[in-house]
Amino acid sequence: MAQDLNYLKETPSQTAGPYVHIGLAPGAAGFDIYREELGWDIAGPNARGERIRVEGRVIDGTGSPIKDVLLEAWQANSEGIYAHPEHAGDVEEGFRGWGRVITDFDTGKWGFDTVKPGATPGRNGTTQAPHITLWIVARGINLGLNTRLYFDDETEANAADPVINLIEWERRRATLLAKRGERDGQIVYRFDIKIQGEDETVFFDI
Numbered sequence: 001m002a003q004d005l006n007y008l009k010e011t012p013s014q015t016a017g018p019y020v021h022i023g024l025a026p027g028a029a030g031f032d033i034y035r036e037e038l039g040w041d042i043a044g045p046n047a048r049g050e051r052i053r054v055e056g057r058v059i060d061g062t063g064s065p066i067k068d069v070l071l072e073a074w075q076a077n078s079e080g081i082y083a084h085p086e087h088a089g090d091v092e093e094g095f096r097g098w099g100r101v102i103t104d105f106d107t108g109k110w111g112f113d114t115v116k117p118g119a120t121p122g123r124n125g126t127t128q129a130p131h132i133t134l135w136i137v138a139r140g141i142n143l144g145l146n147t148r149l150y151f152d153d154e155t156e157a158n159a160a161d162p163v164i165n166l167i168e169w170e171r172r173r174a175t176l177l178a179k180r181g182e183r184d185g186q187i188v189y190r191f192d193i194k195i196q197g198e199d200e201t202v203f204f205d206i
Contacts, residue, residue: 042073042114044094049078049118052187054149054178055111058103058136061196065108069138073099073112075131080118116151116187122162129157129164136193146204149191152177167202175201 043051054073057065075097076082081090083097091097103110114132122128132149150158158164158177167173178191193201 041094042075042096042099042112043077044092044096046092047077047095047115048092049115050187051113052116052189053111053113053183054132054189054191055109056178056191056193057108057110058138058193058195063197065103066138066195067103067105067108069103069108069110069136071101071103071110072135073101073114074133075114075117076120078115078118080120080130082120119157126162127157127160129154129161131161131163134193141195145195146206147193147201148176148204149178149189150176151180151189153180163204171199172202175199 058069058071060066074082077091077095077097081087083091083095099112099114101110101112117130117132119130120128129150131151134147134149136145136147148163150161150164164173164176167176175194178189181188181190195201
């Protein structure tokens with residue numbers, strides 16, 4: 001039997017199908033399936049800290065926006081604490097620190113409202129700069145892509161961040177920085193994710 005296994009062929013890889021967003025975020029796709037959408041409320045109404053909006057596009061190698069992308073986001077609260085059973089009582093009531101959004105089918109834009117996270121503990125006593133972890137899946141991507149969004153106005157914290165410092169080239173580090181702006185009195189951070197090509201976003205193998 002063990003010898004026969006040597007003749008088995010590798011199972012072909014599969015990409016996310018064109019309807020992945022319907023299964024994972026049906027409400028955003030116009031389907032009233034669940035009583036409550038899973039993962040839309042990232043911070044909750046009781047979260048302390050600076051209220052921000054994060055938005056951008058996912059761009060392919062030709063520079064065109066990809067319009068059938070699903071993104072998941074994880075973050076700490078404004079004090080750098082994640083919503084985890086070990087920290088029950090340390091985060092605000094209703095703070096999830098996790099969300100799921102899809103891109104707009106017409107414009108390719110994605111976005112969510114949250115609070116700006118605080119610095120978090122890293123390995124070996126280090127401190128990580130404020131950041132949001134993103135996971136991206138779309139048609140044509142074999143495996144979900146993992147990246148981080150840092151904030152361009154956290155210069156000092158970013159300079160000491162142990163993960164950013166793993167990236168040798170300054171130009172590559174810049175692909176992880178969301179640019180701060182303001183619109184209608186709201187703080188907006190712009191973060192475009194480039195799947196390939198010039199200035200491709202840094203993705204992490206985790």
